[in-house]
Amino acid sequence: MTDPILCTRDGSILTVTLNLPDKRNPVSDPAVIDALERALLAADADIGVRAVILTGAGSAFSSGGDLKAMKAGSGLRAPLPAQTRRNYREGIQRLPLLFHALEVPVIAAVNGPAIGAGLDLACMCDIRIAAENAIFAESFVKVGIVPGDGGAWLLPRIVGFSKATELALTGETIGADEALRIGLVSRVVPGGELMAAAREIADKIAANPPHAVRMTRRLLREGQTATLANILEMSAAMQSLAHATRDNDEAIDAFLEKRPPRFTGA
Incomplete structure (x- = not known):
């Protein structure tokens, strides 16, 4: 088959x-x-x-x-x-x-x-x-x-x-x-x-941090039907999660050190 x-x-x-x-x-x-x-x-x-x-x-x-x-x-x-x-x-x-x-x-x-x-x-x-x-x-x-x-x-x-x-x-x-x-x-x-x-x-x-990509995708989908106030609330909550990832620190370090970032999904 x-x-x-x-x-x-x-x-x-x-x-x-x-x-x-x-x-x-x-x-x-x-x-x-x-x-x-x-x-x-x-x-x-x-x-x-x-x-x-x-x-x-x-x-x-x-x-x-x-x-x-x-x-x-x-x-x-x-x-x-x-x-x-x-x-x-x-x-x-x-x-x-x-x-x-x-x-x-x-x-x-x-x-x-x-x-x-x-x-x-x-x-x-x-x-x-x-x-x-x-x-x-x-x-x-x-x-x-x-x-x-x-x-x-x-x-x-x-x-x-x-x-x-x-x-x-x-x-x-x-x-x-x-x-x-x-x-x-x-x-x-x-x-x-x-x-x-x-x-x-x-x-x-x-090439981008996977958690940030997935949460951004979720926000875009929710934005099709949610109110602005709800999206802002959800964005704030997800941003707190994004800030807690090592990939966020790596992105900032790589930018300041002028080198390609190495994202791991952590």
């Missing part, structure tokens, strides 16, 4: 690859959801993992849901609507909650089409870069459904309400250049350079 994802660790960087290329890497498959959850929770628990790169095997990043599994009585769609609700909650909706709760940064290296839930999966990540041939679509309306995996929450926070509404209500497909223009991705590179570009970003993140 094909592993639904592949995990490769290189130093402090973990690369997670969606590995159902024959199906264009759907993310609604329970095996994929379970495997992603296991891999990302393990990475989050390991302070030695400084960043995660998420990409897809084959020609697609992710086609989203498996349309063949959307026929009545199969996949998420149960004969009883109340059970369908439970299937979404216990299935694909675990992913946005998982990504939101992580502290380890995740970079989406979008190597090809990111369609429907595939686009939303990319939006769950902290940073998105795209190959020149990547395409994107919030295309749920094209198959008569709504974004069931949090896309209506995720996409407006990245591209703004008006553009997110346009993409979601038309279901249109956009290319990598347009994705860059609207801020959906932060960088577009030739396909052959995608993983190297993702690794470059990951290495820059990994």
Whole structure:
């Protein structure tokens, strides 16, 4: 049986690859959801993992849901609507909650089409870069459904309400250049350079003190919904923790001594 994802660790960087290329890497498959959850929770628990790169095997990043599994009585769609609700909650909706709760940064290296839930999966990540041939679509309306995996929450926070509404209500497909223009991705590179570009970003993140990186990531996520007063309170508490690390002292010493810092995660 094909592993639904592949995990490769290189130093402090973990690369997670969606590995159902024959199906264009759907993310609604329970095996994929379970495997992603296991891999990302393990990475989050390991302070030695400084960043995660998420990409897809084959020609697609992710086609989203498996349309063949959307026929009545199969996949998420149960004969009883109340059970369908439970299937979404216990299935694909675990992913946005998982990504939101992580502290380890995740970079989406979008190597090809990111369609429907595939686009939303990319939006769950902290940073998105795209190959020149990547395409994107919030295309749920094209198959008569709504974004069931949090896309209506995720996409407006990245591209703004008006553009997110346009993409979601038309279901249109956009290319990598347009994705860059609207801020959906932060960088577009030739396909052959995608993983190297993702690794470059990951290495820059990994060069910083890991506790400070993870707490900063947590603050950014909480800042999407919290009040300013709550974020300031949380920032003060986390700052007290950051000041107590040896990495904070090392950063200051290295700056004053004009040498590269050596961060250990302590």
